[in-house]
Amino acid sequence: MIEEINELVKEGLLKEVGTIKPNRELYEFSHERIREIFKQLLERLGEKGFYLATIVGTDILKDKKIRLDYYVVVLPEETTIVLRTYVDRDNPEINSILDLIPAALAPECEIHDLLGVVFKGNPALRRPFFVPEELVEKGIYPLRKDARV
């Protein structure tokens, strides 16, 4: 349990939900407050105190939502925590954190290309990045569950 994260929970920015195996603490937050949370993390943990491991985007077809998990590794103990949020599947938009944390470049672009989530404020978003052009022309996002590729 990390104190700084605990403070954020107390302030109501994060909500403790459970764990992902093996022993990764899971927190939920609402997607409008993403920049606030990462600003707080930068302030409290410092530039050298953590790094963004990855963002996992999952298409939850039955809830009509796209789930975004931000995996943050807190140094020096290397404790992995998971920050989870949901965006609407039909209108997937979330603020980019690229200017705060440059490491978000790779995962944000990847999720944009594979799942179609728009990260507002990220200038590098572009299609086709790697999905073949014929799929881009048809507007298919290959990792969405209803995409037939």
Add this chain to the structure above:
Amino acid sequence: MEKENKSDGKAKIIRYTPWLVHFNTGACNGCDIEVLAALTPFYDVERFGIKLAPSIRHGDILLVTGAVTKKAGERLKRLYEQMPGPKFVIAVGTCACTGGVFAKSYSVYAGADKVVPVDMYIPGCPPRPEAIIDGIAKLLKKLEQS
């Protein structure tokens, strides 16, 4: 794909010093490091007069590794067209032969023979350097007979 320049007699010339060009069309690097290993002291394909050419314009044999992805497929075609004839293509590894485990993916053509004519297939995931030498030797033997 059918080969255009089937046998015009010129093929015999290159059998003493065939120069290889290696192109990775979306391989997992396994075949690439085995091609590299075939050039190093233990296996040493230079015994056959084979040299890794830096540019496609010098090459006689194109080694293709990897399940040909759609983006790299265009490049492969362009490289093949830029090669001086007589030219030969060797597909190294299961992926380059038929696509292997990636054959059903949405972004691969599955197999180099879908894009360029292939003269020799070397299966294996990845093929041993010995197998690569064996494949090249078999191709050279074929040229001798042509």
Add this chain to the structure above:
Amino acid sequence: MAIDKVIEVPYALEIPVGPQHPALHEPILLKAYADGEEVVKVEVHTGYNHRGIEKLAEKNSFYRDIFIVSRVCGICNGVHANCFVRAVEQILGIEPSPRAKYLRVLAMELERMHSHMLINAVMAEIIGFDSLFMNIMRDREYIMKSKEIVTGNRVSADYMIFGGVRRDLSSDKIDKLRKLIDRVIPRIKYYKKLFMEDETILKRLVDVGVVKPSEATLYGLLGPVARASGVKIDARASDKYDAYGEIPFNVIVRNECDAWARMMVRWDEALESAKIIKYVLDHLPQDGKAVPDERRLPRRFPPGEAYTRVEAPRGELIYYVMSDGKPMPYRVKIRTPSVHNILNTAKFYIGYSIADLPVILTSWDPCISCMERLTIIDLRTGERRKVPMKELAGGGKKWVNPRYSL
């Protein structure tokens, strides 16, 4: 004669490197913009290697996925398979026997050794030291032979299965392995000394591609790149997966922050791996069956999600596996270290000369096949004053007509 042609001189030269290039064996296109000799901007264009593995994994069963994910990257196939297998083991709630855990460590450390030797050899080739390249590659063959003895194939190991490994190690094989490893260790020590003392290497590598510690965390750099910048990230030490909790080893950290430090970290880690391998060979537990019967493994997968980390040769590798109770996974997410180490580093080329470009690229230990399940373009430019070519041509003082007639 009337002027009929005009050539405009751009302020920066565009130099494409790749995807088929003599200095680069991998399909990536680096568009470097150079002003004279100085690199002012680098764009990383990729996508030549995207095979859609994450979608493929969703469409195949868990058992087939083991072999598909181990073909994400040929060089580090063992760690990919290990990471996926451990994630699914977490969902299933099974644990391999101690002997299997030690054997997994053995296979992964052999992989780390050959990977580090390979990239050091490639670095020697890139700076024009071909005899060193050939020598390192010769000694690397002994490691490949050890891998063949342990796993049955030189490169693609296919060694991991849920609940254990797929091949046991007999005592005469252990003796063979000992001989091979003892043969390689003095050579690695010699190469390390060479990298410390040889002037050619020092001149090309020292103070090239400097990454500050705070930049390493902000840009999410991993593995030897981070450790050479003084950031201690090692999933082996923190997660203690498999048998790493029982095996003593050191995490190598250096503070020089340049390309040379990265290569030295790799040599030190190769030696450390050799130590781990010898420890494993000496302390291999006898109890428990290492090889499970693959015909009796569970066929039902409960719903659940798992997130595992593994220290690949290139850094922290991440697998996220989510199962919804069907025989196929609902979502498999693969995050390889090369994604961050290549795509987020376009900034670090700026300010060095064109000749340093391949050196810096190699010092990240690029593995395009790892990275390219996805692809991104970096457009960050440097915040330094750009001196246009035309100004340089005029000595920087005189005004020169921007158009040169022919």
Add this chain to the structure above:
Amino acid sequence: MGKSKILSLILRNLISKPATIQYPREKPWVEPDFRGRQYSDLQKCIGCGLCRIECPADAIAMKKIPGEYEVPKKNARRLFPVIDYMKCVYCYRCVTVCPVRAFTTTNYFELADTQHITSEELSLSTLKKKAEG
């Protein structure tokens, strides 16, 4: 490095054998349990098709055994797996899942050819032909 050291190094390199394996003329440096070509022994095979389902590369197809061969009784459907060696990734998943352990494994790897080759002939050679009559 002193002069004497260099001299001894030169002498050692003069005497020692070259590192290269003269491969096509010499035997390859291959382990006996290297994962090479595998094929199904039709005396043991029951034609269940589990290997086809489990193959990660879809390299196995089930084929009917031609009429002129004698087939063991346990293989009632007269099916046998044919491995396409150009598709196979040599992971040996088929070998380990086979319920009757019918696969014969070898360390043979010199499979380069100008067309696709399969295990059909090898597998059928394990069967006897029916006596003509």
